[in-house]
Amino acid sequence: MSNAIRFLETLGQNPALSRLSSEQLQAMIDSLALEPAQREAVMKGDFSVLSQLMGGRTEMVGLIWEPGPEIPPGETPDADTPDENEPAQAPEEE
Numbered sequence: 001m002s003n004a005i006r007f008l009e010t011l012g013q014n015p016a017l018s019r020l021s022s023e024q025l026q027a028m029i030d031s032l033a034l035e036p037a038q039r040e041a042v043m044k045g046d047f048s049v050l051s052q053l054m055g056g057r058t059e060m061v062g063l064i065w066e067p068g069p070e071i072p073p074g075e076t077p078d079a080d081t082p083d084e085n086e087p088a089q090a091p092e093e094e
Helices: 003-013 015-019 023-029 036-044 049-052
Strands: none
Touching: 003 015, 003 036, 023 036, 036 049
16 A cells, blocks of 8 residues: 555544644655645645555546346246336337
């Protein structure tokens, strides 16, 4: 884990650190072995830049998937029963 991530994790876990003066915060950041660009991003609070510098993801997506009813082993779904997740189709006209 990088020093920048450890530092941010420590800040998040210790509420007392959120009340540090800018000089105290600067002293803590200076004590870390960060690259100058990382140090600047942390001081500015620009975490999108920090993420880019560290090769982080630019976008994350969270999904929730609810599985359908379980089908007992050896059985297959009834082909005539529409899937709950598929939109209903209008009957074909003759």
